Amino acid sequence: MSTTYRAVAWNPQKRRYDMVAGGLVLGFLVVFLGVQATLRPELTVETLLIRALAAGAFTLLNIILCIGPLARLNRRFLPLLYNRRHLGVMMFTLALAHGVFSIVQFHSAGTLNPLVSVLVGNARYTTISQIPFQPFGLAALTILFLMAATSHDFWLHNLTAPVWKTLHMGVYVAYALIVLHVIFGVLQGETSLLLAWTLGGGVLTVFTLHGLAARQEARLDREEESLRIDGFVDVCSVADIPEKRAVVRCLSGERVAVFRYDGQVSAISNVCQHQNGPLGEGRIVNGCVVCPWHGYEYLPDTGASPPPFTEKVPTFDVRVVAGRVLVHPQPHPPGTRVQPAMLDVARRA
Amino acid sequence: MWKPDEEEFFIGYAPPMPPRLGRFVRRVVIGIGCFVVIVAVTLASGHLRLEGGTFEFGHPKSFSGTIVERPYPGLRLDGVDSNVEPWPLLVAPGKHGADALVRGLDGRHITLTGTRIQRGAHTMIEVEPASLPSRVSEAASMVATALLEQSDKAAVELTGEIVDSKCFLGVMVPGSGKTHKECASLCLRGGIPPALYVQDRAGHSSLLLLVGPTGEPIGARAVQAAGEAISLTGSIQRRGGWLVLRTDPTFWRRVD
Ligand code: HEM
Ligand code: FES
Numbered sequence: 085m086s087t088t089y090r091a092v093a094w095n096p097q098k099r100r101y102d103m104v105a106g107g108l109v110l111g112f113l114v115v116f117l118g119v120q121a122t123l124r125p126e127l128t129v130e131t132l133l134i135r136a137l138a139a140g141a142f143t144l145l146n147i148i149l150c151i152g153p154l155a156r157l158n159r160r161f162l163p164l165l166y167n168r169r170h171l172g173v174m175m176f177t178l179a180l181a182h183g184v185f186s187i188v189q190f191h192s193a194g195t196l197n198p199l200v201s202v203l204v205g206n207a208r209y210t211t212i213s214q215i216p217f218q219p220f221g222l223a224a225l226t227i228l229f230l231m232a233a234t235s236h237d238f239w240l241h242n243l244t245a246p247v248w249k250t251l252h253m254g255v256y257v258a259y260a261l262i263v264l265h266v267i268f269g270v271l272q273g274e275t276s277l278l279l280a281w282t283l284g285g286g287v288l289t290v291f292t293l294h295g296l297a298a299r300q301e302a303r304l305d306r307e308e309e310s311l312r313i314d315g316f317v318d319v320c321s322v323a324d325i326p327e328k329r330a331v332v333r334c335l336s337g338e339r340v341a342v343f344r345y346d347g348q349v350s351a352i353s354n355v356c357q358h359q360n361g362p363l364g365e366g367r368i369v370n371g372c373v374v375c376p377w378h379g380y381e382y383l384p385d386t387g388a389s390p391p392p393f394t395e396k397v398p399t400f401d402v403r404v405v406a407g408r409v410l411v412h413p414q415p416h417p418p419g420t421r422v423q424p425a426m427l428d429v430a431r432r433a
Numbered sequence: 434m435w436k437p438d439e440e441e442f443f444i445g446y447a448p449p450m451p452p453r454l455g456r457f458v459r460r461v462v463i464g465i466g467c468f469v470v471i472v473a474v475t476l477a478s479g480h481l482r483l484e485g486g487t488f489e490f491g492h493p494k495s496f497s498g499t500i501v502e503r504p505y506p507g508l509r510l511d512g513v514d515s516n517v518e519p520w521p522l523l524v525a526p527g528k529h530g531a532d533a534l535v536r537g538l539d540g541r542h543i544t545l546t547g548t549r550i551q552r553g554a555h556t557m558i559e560v561e562p563a564s565l566p567s568r569v570s571e572a573a574s575m576v577a578t579a580l581l582e583q584s585d586k587a588a589v590e591l592t593g594e595i596v597d598s599k600c601f602l603g604v605m606v607p608g609s610g611k612t613h614k615e616c617a618s619l620c621l622r623g624g625i626p627p628a629l630y631v632q633d634r635a636g637h638s639s640l641l642l643l644v645g646p647t648g649e650p651i652g653a654r655a656v657q658a659a660g661e662a663i664s665l666t667g668s669i670q671r672r673g674g675w676l677v678l679r680t681d682p683t684f685w686r687r688v689d
Contacts, residue, residue: 095446104462111466112473119477126485128606139476147465160457166445189605193527194619205615207657213689214661218615270480273611278479282472367442379444 101167109174112140130189134182141178142262146286148172149259153297159365162376169235172255176232183225186218217269224261227254237358245357263287305334316403316410322349322427325409330373332364335413340400342409343368343384348424350384351400351411357418358395388419404428486552486603488559493548496521496558502539504644505626506531507673508558519674521556522626522642523547524599528616530624530652534565541566552602554674555640559599591641591678592664592688593631595655597621598642601628614660627655629663629678641669641678654682662688 116136120127148171155161191201199222206216231252233239240248263283271280311318317335325331325344332341332354339354341364352373354364361377368374372381372390382389387399396419401412404425416422441451450458498520501507506523509515523531523545546564550557597620600608607613609630621627632638645651664687667680 097445097450108466108469112469115470115473116477119474120480123478124480124482126483126606128485128488131606135480136477139473143469143472143476160454161461163443163445163450163454163458164461166443190613190616191619193529195528195623196619201615201619205618206660211689214611216615217611269612273607274481276479276481278475282475282479369442369444374442374444376442379446 098167098170102170105171105174109140109144109178112143113137116140130185134185134189137178137182137185141175141182142266143286144171144175144178145255145259145262146290148175149255149290150293153293156297156300157293159376165377172228173232173235176228179225179228183221186221190218213272215268217265217267217272220261220265220268224258224265227258227261231255231258240358245359249360259290304332304339313405313410315414316401316412319409319411322404322407322409325349328368330364330366331409332362333411335400335411338398338413338415339364340411340413341373342402342411343373344427345371345384347427348384349402349404349409349427350422350424351402352382352384352387353397353399353415353418355397356380357397363397385424386419386421387416483607484552485606485608486550486555486601488603489549489551491548493546493561495544495546495564497544498542500535500538500541500543501673502532502535502537504648504650504677505642506535508545509673515673516671517674519555521549521558522598523558523560524625525562526559528597528599528620528623528625530626531560532624532650534560534562538565550599550603555598555602557599557602559604587669588666589669589678590664590666591629591631592662593629593641595621595643595658595661595663596628596630596640597625597659598628598640599625601630601640609660611660618656618659621652621656621659624652626650627652627659629665639676641676643678643680646679646681648679651680651682658682658685658687664688 113136116139117132120132120135148168151161151164151168151171155165187198187202191198191205194201196205202218202222205218206214208214209216231254234243234248234251243251266283270276271283317333319333319335319340319342320331322344325342328343328345330341330343332339334340339362340351341354341362342349342351343364345368352363354362356363356375356377358375358378358380361375361380363373363375363382366374366376368384371383373384374381380389380395381393382395382397385399387397389395398415398418399420399422400415401422402425403410404427409425441454443450443454449455496508496510498508498510498513500523501509501520507520508523509520513520523535525531525534543566545558545560547558547560550559594609595617596609597617599620600613600616602608605613605616609617627643629641629643630638631641643651643655645654663685665680665685667678670677670679
């Protein structure tokens with residue numbers, strides 16, 4: 085566990101990120117409200133707000149879900165990933181406001197408890213054309229709440245990374261629930277083609293980007309038959325690794341990042357302890373491997389974060405023979421120091 | 434695949450951002466900005482046009498007339514011919530009917546304060562409970578019942594949506610349809626008079642107040658059908674300017 089939570093500290097980059105994101109959200113709401121109030125003067129203010137907040141939250145969720153695969157496909161999108169969790173919290177805030185306004189408007193001031201009304205006000209769960217849509221929204225909101233409440237790195241450490249990551253994969257469940265919420269709600273109620281096309285376009289984009297990114301990952305995981313000497317696998321030539329960078333190879337089902345720096349070669353797990361970021365796509369800055377996602381740091385020879393931090397990743401034995409880099413696929417326990425392979429003088433030059 | 438030597442490396446907590454990456458990010462952000470505006474305009478204009486009434490929220494007025502208790506609370510306004518202009522129905526604030534408020538006041542002439550709800554020729558008043566006189570239990574409740582007994586009946590078979598008259602007449606827009614269904618059922622549960630909204634192919638529409646076979650209120654029995662298309666039979670009478678449909682919910686058929 086970290087002694088401090090460095091990824092949460094505020095910095096100018098995050099402040100700029102939040103200001104731009106907040107401005108875009110505000111812009112969306114203003115444009116939506118302005119256009120709808122002008123085109124549909126018959127609507128009540130409550131309806132306008134409920135719709136604007138919902139449309140804003142859902143649009144933002146689609147953007148959030150596209151950032152991950154975009155950053156996998158093109159590293160230049162990484163700065164958008166850096167503070168993505170704040171986008172998530174903004175999205176949750178909009179969705180919560182939408183849910184609360186809807187419950188106040190449609191489910192309160194009656195003779196039933198508002199939440200009971202959300203769940204049983206329409207009891208026709210078994211008829212597709214009449215099925216209630218609010219429970220899907222409520223379920224999605226519950227998931228988003230759990231995610232927003234545990235978004236701080238404090239929870240990442242206290243729930244342990246695997247639990248936290250599973251919880252946060254819930255965003256895809258929430259997304260599916262919201263799509264159903266919209267289909268069974270507004271789309272059944274209004275049968276508007278424009279809304280249907282927009283929804284379809286969003287879902288298709290999210291799916292396609294995830295598919296492309298998954299295909300690329302799968303290609304990375306394909307284990308090519310390589311020469312083996314003493315159990316060591318021939319990974320690449322020294323010249324294939326740019327200085328202070330890594331080459332990533334999948335060995336025995338695990339991705340290994342092989343770094344070259346200052347005339348040495350070290351191999352550590354490619355998987356960042358923070359949120360599984362690809363360490364092999366980072367680089368070595370001031371003697372540490374820096375994760376490209378949120379900047380967690382690891383020493384290349386021990387796989388451990390420099391003190392006071394305590395993250396550790398597995399390390400691997402490395403040899404350099406005749407200009408070829410050989411890595412043993414058996415990982416050492418996280419944080420185990422491994423002697424870096426030294427490059428000969430001629431190569432170092 | 435990425436080409437390492439061509440790319441700048443971004444560390445979030447170590448600004449400034451490398452210049453070429455910064456330009457790329459700026460372009461992406463501008464792109465997202467345009468995208469956001471387009472989506473906002475598309476979604477905002479994608480919704481269908483709705484019909485709705487008005488709710489003079491925040492502008493209560495004073496109304497004088499004679500209380501009608503049954504089948505649903507109403508007020509026969511002074512100086513208005515109910516055969517020409519439907520009398521306003523009375524409801525309580527929130528999703529509640531005014532039955533309890535006017536019980537025992539049938540036939541009494543009163544002045545009350547309330548907020549007008551209006552859609553086309555139909556009006557409703559959301560009564561401020563404190564503006565009603567305390568109940569007089571022995572007051573005769575003959576007027577409305579008597580009115581209901583007179584005049585001819587026409588047997589009909591109709592298909593339309595079961596709505597709660599309060600939201601439908603203007604408190605909410607949309608005040609009908611699927612997104613409003615739970616609200617409508619909650620309103621009927623709370624005693625708001627149920628109505629049937631029928632439209633023909635030519636776009637003519639009517640609103641009919643629903644009562645049971647003996648002219649009794651049937652809000653509680655219509656709760657499950659609220660917001661849904663229903664096919665039903667009954668007989669229509671004109672009362673106080675309203676079309677009142679006597680029908681037995683036992684024989685209603687859903688049109689899913
Ligand atoms: C307690 C939970 C929720 C309730 C009771 C609820 C209720 C509603 C209602 C009544 C509508 C119809 C509004 C109208 O068009 O008149 C609606 C639409 C919508 N809701 Fe929700 N909702 C909930 C949660 C959510 C969540 C978590 C999201 C996620 C973003 C969401 C996204 C949407 C969207 C995108 C629409 C369509 C907006 C439009 O009409 O343009 N809802 N919801
Ligand atoms: S720093 Fe967050 S995943 Fe590596």
